[in-house]
Amino acid sequence: MEGHTTAINNAMVITMEPGQPILEQGSILVEGDCIADVRAGSDFSAAPHRDIIDGTNLLVMPGLVNCHTHLPMSLFRGLADDLPLDVWLQEHMFPAEAAQMTPAVAEKWAFHSCGELLLSGTTCCCDGYFYEDHVARGVERSGIRAVLGQGVMDFPAPGVPDPGENIAVAEKFIDKWxxxxxxxxxxxxxxxxxxCCADTLKKAKEMATSQAVLFQIHVAETRNEMALVLSSQGGRASSVVQYLDGLDILDDRTLMVHCVWLDKEDIGIVKARKSSVVHCPESNMKLASGISPVLSFMAAGMDVGLGTDGSASNNNLDLFSEMDMAAKLQKTALDDPCALKAKSVVEMATLGGARALGLDRHIGSLVVGKKADLIAIDLRSPHLVPMYDPFSALVYNARGSDVIHVMVDGVFRIKDRVWGD
Ligand SMILES: [Zn+2]
Structure with missing residues (x-):
């Protein structure tokens, strides 16, 4: 890597830096693992140890950030569809995991999922699962960037037969990686x-805080969850968010996934605690969990990222498809075609996601000094022609399969749609 540079010349460049216009003819210089220069209207010439990519007919943008996955669960894609969440989870997913998930299987399917992510333009994902040490090995081999969370639950899980060990296993994973x-x-x-009971939640959060790492949790995904959590509280909390806040779970290193059933008061709490939210519209739609009030989150100034959830409840990891659904779902829910505009959705899938994960100093936009995580989209596909508004085309026309090159940390992981493993 030392001394190696790549130049992408004469491409349409969307940096996603706030306030920066689209560069109709832009060029990007990558040195080592970072972006060294981004310019309008000039090419970087050939130089020793420099690869030149002709960006004609390419749209170059930051790699997408998928803020919620369960990578090994691609093994269960299509295994049990058209079911409510509790039935899907308790009667199908948990038994399938108990029967089939091993360290080798977790690593194999994590690697498989990373291939799907990279080939559809995602350069960073945030995962939560079990056997996460083995998930990490698959992720490491794939070349993708990732936040990886070892799962914690109060009953036997893959790799954690004794729930009493759940936090210790998670801490061991953190120490190792x-x-x-x-x-x-x-x-x-x-x-x-x-x-997870209150004691587990508190102890896991305390451990995450002492390790200075992100704490991920599914929150207020379904109505059933609301009833279940609140009934166990005997009236001490009137919402899941209030319950978690009472346990001191919410702060700026907490990533709250789904957040479908939040009211105004909850939003005020999440905003005050500076916690981040992940919106997973396709999973919420498929499980009929409800519609997350994403626009209210954004209006409150919260950091909102976009996620696919696992392939078993989506059933793919294509964030382009997720962007399309995110925009259309809000329009439908609010009976307003102006709701959640395309540019806001692209931001959610790039810089917004990076902020939600606490990685925006390093990724999420194409700016000098940030990591060179970028994707190039082939603009010659018939469904991308003509292109009046690139943001609109990315959200409503583009598909993951339009991504032709993918770079992570200055290295092309996908070149001409070939995954270079
Ligand atoms: Zn999930």
């Missing part, structure tokens, strides 16, 4: 307020 690979950020993934 903390400084191992700069592309991998270990974290804690507490499954949910209905699979």
């Amino acid at each position: 903390k400084d191992k690979n700069p592309r991998i950020h270990p974290s804690v993934f507490c499954h949910s307020p209905y699979t």
Whole structure:
């Protein structure tokens, strides 16, 4: 890597830097693992150790950030569809995991999912699962960037037969991966307020805080969850968010996934605690969980990222498809075609996601000094012609399969749609 540079010349460049216009003819210089220059209207010439990519007919933008996955669960894609969440989870997913998930299977399917992510333009994902040490090995081999959370639940889980060990296993994972690979950020993934008791939630959060890592948790995904959590509280909290806040779970290192059933008061709490939210519209639609009030989150100034959830409840990891659904779902829910405009959705899938994960100093936009995580989209596909508004085309026309090159950390992981493993 030392001394190696890549120049992409004469491409349409969307940097996603706030206030920066689209560069109709822009060029990007990558040195080592970082962006060294971004310019309008000039080419970077050939030089020793420099690869030149002709960007004619390419749209170059930051790699997408998928803020919520369960990578090994691609194994269960299509295994049980058209079911409510509790039935899907308790009667199909948990038994399938108990029967089939092993360390080798977790690593194999994590690697498989990373291929799907990279080939559809995602350069960073945030995962929560079990056997996360093995997930990390698959992720490391794939070349993608990731936040990885070892799962914590109060009953036997893959790799954690004794729930009493759940936090210790998560901490061991963090200790192992903390400084191992700069592309991998270990974290804690507490499954949910209905699979973890108050004591587990508190202790897991305390451990995450002492390790200075992200704490991920599914929050207020379904109406059932609300009823379940609140009934266990005997009236001491009137919402899941209030319950978690009472346990001191919410702060600026908490990533709250789904947040479908939040009211105005909850939004005020989340905003005050500076916690981030992940919107997973396709999973919420498929499980009929409800519609997250994403526009209210954005209006409150909260950091909102976009996620696919696992392939078993989506059933793919294509964030382009997720962007399309996110925009259309809000329009439908609010009976307003102006709601959640295309540019806001692209921001959610790039810089917004990077902010939600606490990685925006390093990724999320194409600016000098940030990591060279970028994707190039082939603009010659018939469904991308003509292009009046690139943001509109990215959200409503483009598909993951339009991504032709993918660079992570200055290295092309996908070149001409070939995954270079
Ligand atoms: Zn999930």
